[in-house]
Amino acid sequence: MTKLFREKLSRVLSSEELAKVYTSFDIVGDIAIIKTQNEDNLIEQAVATQIMITHKGVKTVLIQTSPILGDFRVRQLKLLAGENKTLTKYRESGCVFMVDVEKCYFSPRLLGERSRIASLVKPGETIVNMFAGVGCFSVIIAKTVVDCLVFSIDVNPVAAQYMKENIRLNRVFGKVIPLLGDSKEIIKVNLQGKADRVLMPLPEKALEYLPYALCALKKHGGWIHYYDFQHAVGDEDPVEKTKLKVAEKLSSLGAGYVWGGSRIVRSTGPNWYQTVLDIQVISLPNKF
Template sequence: MGVVREIVRKLFGESAARKVWDRLEIIGDIAILKSPRLAGMNDPLSINDYKAVAEEIMKVHKNVRSVWLALAPTSGNYRVREKYVHLAGEKRSETIYKEHGCKFKVDITKVFLTPRLSYEHLRVAKLVKEGEEVVNMFAGVGTFSIIIACKSNVRLVHSIDINPYAWKLMVENIKINKVEDKVIPYLGDAAEVIKSKLVNVASRVLMPLPELAIEYLEYALLALREKGFIHVYIHVKALKGEDPLKNAIDIVESKVKELGAKVLTNSARIVRLVGPRLYQVVVDIEVKK
């Protein structure tokens, strides 16, 4: 049993404990509780109840300075949660998040960030070979881009985001991590930035936004040189007996072929479960235009 369920059981009894979301997300010194309403379920606790839980959480996690409750899933173009309620500690939504030896300034109410992509950040960084030029189409506060710059011998990472807050934090994070010579930040729509500045430049393109990845594959191909790799993050359903990895590869390959390019190699891995039988999958493809 996780710490949230244990505290709820102590304060409000077994029945409430069974219904709460037992996962605490910790980003820097901020802890985020999640309401079962995120999954469309009833919440057994009121905001005041959550405030009592938050006080207990701060006693257990001594490094947590601020606790928030998430009441809405990530949504919209910027993939930000519309609704957060401050519960305990400092009323502050900005923090420094550390991952793989890099530091990221984030504001949990204004930008997307999840520690659940941590493995992916390093996995992709390890694939980057010396002298590569990478385009990150949906960079957020710069996590993939900066970790690639720190952990590989990449030549350049072109790092695009449409959210002005994410872009501003990405610019700061590039300085904090001293990778100004390797990571170039761009503010704007990835399609527009690529069409105007980044045609045929990349050996590798990252597309970490499942909601737009398939629609924007044509711009990933535009950014790519004659041959290279694309990392496509998508959400796929897999019914009983179906393989989500095969489904994901089929979707990406058929789109690449429709766009007139050839798939040379492919592989896929499940990043995380995002709903009942709904998976986030990354498809790594090598293509020739």
């Protein structure tokens, strides 16, 4: 929440009510999504109204009523103000995306990370995006790098449908190949030994699916971008904690590797962080 927004809110809420308001919201296209720390519907309504006054482009304000859940990583949302809809058009890095924010996972907070990964891809590369959602990483890479091929996998049929739509909207047909299904199965059957680079933007499954990321890489190896959620307190370094866990797994699998750039992507709660490790795999296990 910006200082200005907080100031405006303080004109309609008491300081006690203001303290209860959850301090952040996301804007995806013309939809704002807020969280609240209290049960008071009047406060939620006041925040929603203020968002619509302050952000002229916002047509709908939704409130998240469940955590992000299940294999599809989706959440329940309730209408607070404006048009009753969950589908919106979102713009990022010169690309446009249709996103249903209730039926598909989506976070605008990965904007910097998507553009960082796109900047690492070299012309001629083949990429496997194991958990692609509506295709943001895949489309942005394909738009940024003239000559590349991205196999873009998601298990959620609705996300895969919007991925196809986003490929069409951004004219990257033939450069991004949309694939519906479990990335583990798709890699085993169709994509063994094909990739220069593998993206694993699903922290909850990354460790379990690491053998399949290795399996997708070309014989001489390549890059894996590994995402994690990590708890860290005091002097603990969330990136180093992620490295320890992943190093153990890679060693047990018999892969040779060196660390590339690794960093905290964002903070996700008190003492919780999303981390990313760029791993250069230099030798693959003898068998998977």
